[in-house]
Amino acid sequence: PDWEILSVSGEEQLRRVFKFRNFAQALAFTNKVGELAEAENHHPAILLEYGKATISWWTHAIGGLHKNDFIMAARTDSAYH
Amino acid sequence: PDWEILSVSGEEQLRRVFKFRNFAQALAFTNKVGELAEAENHHPAILLEYGKATISWWTHAIGGLHKNDFIMAARTDSAYH
Numbered sequence: 001p002d003w004e005i006l007s008v009s010g011e012e013q014l015r016r017v018f019k020f021r022n023f024a025q026a027l028a029f030t031n032k033v034g035e036l037a038e039a040e041n042h043h044p045a046i047l048l049e050y051g052k053a054t055i056s057w058w059t060h061a062i063g064g065l066h067k068n069d070f071i072m073a074a075r076t077d078s079a080y081h
Numbered sequence: 082p083d084w085e086i087l088s089v090s091g092e093e094q095l096r097r098v099f100k101f102r103n104f105a106q107a108l109a110f111t112n113k114v115g116e117l118a119e120a121e122n123h124h125p126a127i128l129l130e131y132g133k134a135t136i137s138w139w140t141h142a143i144g145g146l147h148k149n150d151f152i153m154a155a156r157t158d159s160a161y162h
Contacts, residue, residue: 023115023118023119023124024115024119027111027112027115030108030111030129031108031112034104034105034108034129037104038104038105043104043130043131045128045129045130046127046128046129046130047126047127047128047129048111048115048126048127048128048129049124049126049127050124
């Protein structure tokens with residue numbers, strides 16, 4: 001429910017902001033999501049800031065969203081909890 | 082020379098794009114910059130993407146750039162080389 005679908009340069013993306021208490025925790029989450037990404041060879045954009053990581057999933061090859069992006073979004077949620 | 086100064090929501094920021102061969106290398110660099118940030122308790126925004134990390138330094142408390150941001154930019158360059 002916390003994922004938004006937005007259009008970036010004409011491509012739909014799934015995006016969610018995850019909140020943390022500090023930079024270190026946001027960086028730790030970035031690494032967790034990085035592991036998921038490497039495992040599937042499918043990579044998000046991650047905007048890492050103090051207390052926050054914004055994750056965006058989309059499939060550049062098809063210029064938008066594929067079922068796999070929704071699966072990765074669900075896995076990202078699991079990594080957060 | 083590769084850092085740009087841009088205005089984001091009325092605040093000047095130093096920004097540079099660092100290129101890598103893949104996601105894992107960009108993530109490793111993100112962690113290096115994260116260590117620098119934690120050591121100084123001064124935190125950038127990092128946009129991590131496949132093969133690329135975009136680092137932005139600024140000082141929110143003063144709404145723009147402080148000498149320290151330029152020092153952190155130089156340290157970021159050193160971490161890249």
